Amino acid sequence: MNKILVFGHQSPDTDAITSAITFSHLQNELGKETEAVALGETTDETNYALNYFGVTAPRVITTAAEETQEVMLVDHNESQQSVPDIDKVKILAVVDHHRIANFQTANPLFYRAEPVGCTNTIIFKLFKENNVDIPKHIAGLMLSAIISDTLLLKSPTCTKEDENVAEELAKLAGVELEAYGKALLKAGTDTSSKNADMILNDDAKNFPMGNLTVRIGQVNVVDVDEILVRKQELLEEMASQSDANAIDLFILLVTDVLNSDSIAIVYGDEQAEVSKAFNKEITDATMVLKGVVSRKKQVVPPLTAQFK
Known part of the structure; x- marks a missing residue:
């Protein structure tokens, strides 16, 4: 057996x-x-x-x-x-x-x-x-x-x-x-040796929300700027993977483990809806999420409700 x-x-x-x-x-x-x-x-x-x-x-x-x-x-x-x-x-x-x-x-x-x-x-x-x-x-x-x-x-x-x-x-x-x-x-916070794909997908999950497939990745850091300086590279990789895997919305949650805050990098045509879900502005594909550290409890529920 x-x-x-x-x-x-x-x-x-x-x-x-x-x-x-x-x-x-x-x-x-x-x-x-x-x-x-x-x-x-x-x-x-x-x-x-x-x-x-x-x-x-x-x-x-x-x-x-x-x-x-x-x-x-x-x-x-x-x-x-x-x-x-x-x-x-x-x-x-x-x-x-x-x-x-x-x-x-x-x-x-x-x-x-x-x-x-x-x-x-x-x-x-x-x-x-x-x-x-x-x-x-x-x-x-x-x-x-x-x-x-x-x-x-x-x-x-x-x-x-x-x-x-x-x-x-x-x-x-x-x-x-x-x-x-x-x-x-x-x-788990050293990203210097990681390429864009690893940063996006080392801890990422797909979620069906309404008619959309939403992929949410999360990376923990002690300095969010080490990720933000690579934002264009990450957005290009998000675009490539979204096209290849039929992903409608791709979000990377960059979480500061010392201060318990996050920055979200958002790719996709649904940015206006994401902004409404969190009542936050998205500027240049970036959204500040003070006090947000949990994908499961603080990110997935408002998005699910918005795209229902």
Whole structure:
């Protein structure tokens, strides 16, 4: 019997990669035969966490049906964010903290979705509920995901539950939460060696909104100017990828992790509607978003409402 594959979304961030690893570990402890895999290469931030806790990055797959009949999804549920042949395999389980959209199955499944800041917060609870011990390296990866997804517990997506879990995981992982968190976030902010495609797509997702396909990427930095000086290059790459992939609107959220603000670079014919969604002016394809750090909670909802 083939292994059950466990994976997060395309263009995987730290939560997508680590939740595949941690949930796979839990399932194996419960008697299943699973393997954590990835739908894209790991980012610098994720690599920092993996290296710190001595864990090998999952292998990357482009299809699932060629090697298994059964999969488990973490940190996503929408089909356009998953493996391309998701319709050809049986989904046994989903653990997620995002909206539920474009999702249906032919068979019953385990589905756990909660409005918390990170998928690994839910997976932590599943370990506890099943009385499975959390090893140091698994605790470290869970903690890294919570830090990443909540910007060290400062994002509006962060809940008291995320905070409590992070504190407990820091003890299990043997790290000081604030110091490790800052080092992790800093590791993911160096863009000097990245080309335009990497900046746009290392952490990007497609969202159907009305009749449109909207792609929203996010890059965390400590100095937004290092991205803004490359705006023309990024807009040209956005144009090329939009034409090639039928993207109607492409937005890059440039997030200052120190000040918890963002600048949005916007490409597409719907800029007027984007401006209305946020009640902000777009000047030279750029929009200032004070206090905005969360794609999931502060960017996707107003856009979805605008394009409904």
